Amino acid sequence: MHILITGGTGLIGRTLISKLGDHEITVLTRSPQKAKNVLPSTVTTIADLDELTDFNNIDAVINLAGEPIVDKRWSDRQKGIICSSRWGITEKIVSRILTADNPPKTLISGSAVGYYSDQKDAIVDESLVVDATDFAHAVCANWERIALRARPAKTRVCLLRTGIVLSKEGGALKKMLLPYQLGLGGAIGDGNQYFPWIHIEDMANAIVHLLEKSEHEGAFNLTAPNPVTNREFSQSLAASLDRPHILFTPAFAIKLMLGEAGQLLLEGQRAIPKALEEDGFTFTYKEIRPALDSLLRQ
Template identity: 75%
Template sequence: MHILITGGTGLIGRALIDKLSDHEITLLTRSESKARSLFSRQLNCISNLDDLPDFNAIDAVINLAGEPIVDKRWSDQQKGIICSSRWGITEHLVKKILEADNPPHTFISGSAVGIYGDQGDKVIDETFVSDASDFAHSVCENWEKIAVRAKAAQTRVCLLRTGIVLSKEGGALKKMLLPYQLGLGGPIGAGKQYFPWIHIDDMVGGILYLLNTESANGAFNLTAPNPVTNKTFSEALAGALHRPHILFTPPFAIKLMLGEAGQLLLEGQRVVPKALLDSGYAFQFSEIRPALDNIFAN
């Protein structure tokens, strides 16, 4: 297949491209030189939306682009960057799909479990309709609405409602490691909020499964089958690193550091991947401790 990928230099994109060696890849990236330095294989790299290839020659589009949502405080300017980096690129891709006489057969587009809002300990699958109104929900809701317009071209659309991707190579886990390595790790607040996690191998495996499963369409929770509370995750991480688990981060400290964006750490969703399991995907890592042991054994 000829696959167009956006966000390919991010944590998920890098791991995904490594598994697509049998396919031709066109990568939309802000830095062509960075992209070429990250991958040993030959890629078609472009840095401008106006230089996108003819979509009649593209078999599938995998849209992973987006400004990291929790890296900075949510100022009005940062909120604008978060939204435009998701909505704008997705709008452009959908427009190209709709204009093609022979459009891509598959469009896999990013989203996140933030679409559900804070749901306490309620078990959430893809059928759940949230009445949340917070910023993260609004970002994901509109992102998905834009992506599903591609169905008008008879293109199969899969939405990736991604949880917290666990990998040593980047993302949330890499940022968490230092305090645990120093013996200062612990839960955030009371630790009762749910932590919808997924191992990087299952994140990539899930995307590949959706790419190759013609019957798959709609929203899919890309999270492990067994979500855990923040406290349970914290205990498992400390155990995997053979470090103590005695401290905790008070909620006021998170709010002080991150402001409104702190809600992503203080709230949670007990999300399960019902649609992915029902379609036949078999997870490599369903339990948190074996997943973390695997990550730190490599």
């Protein structure tokens, strides 16, 4: 297959591309030269969709691009960047799909468990209908709506409602490692909010599954089958590093540091991958402690 990937130089994209060696890969990136330094030499890089003069030769699109959502406070300007970095590229992709004579058969497009808003300790699968007004839900809901506009082209659309991806190479876990290694790690707030996680290997393998082995479409929770609370995750991380677990970060400190964006750390979703497992995908890492040990004790 000829696969177009956005966000290919990110944490998920790099791992995914390493598993797609039998396919022809084109990566859309703002910095093609820098991308060539981190991607296999067989990958073609482009800076603009207009460089693909013929979308008819694209068999599948995997759309992973997006500004990190929790790295900065949500000023009006930052909210605009978060939205445009997701919605804008997805609109362009869908437009090219709809105007192609032989459109891609599959569009796999990013989203996040933030779509569900805060669901406390209720178990959440893809059937949940959400009516919420918070920013994280609004970002994901519109992102999904845009991607689904490709359906009239008879393009199969899969939506990746992704949890917190665990990897030593980047993302949340890499940021947590130093304080935990120093014995300064601990739960956030009361620690009762759910922490929907997924190992980077399962994340990439699940996308490959949806690309190569599935005919289904719609929303898929890319989260491990056994979500844990923030406190349980924190305790497991400390134990995996053989460090104490005696501190915590109070909720007011998170709100002071991150403002509205702090909701992503203080709220949670007990999301389970019902659709993915019913589609035949088997997780390698279902429990948090073995997942962390595999990453931290290599």
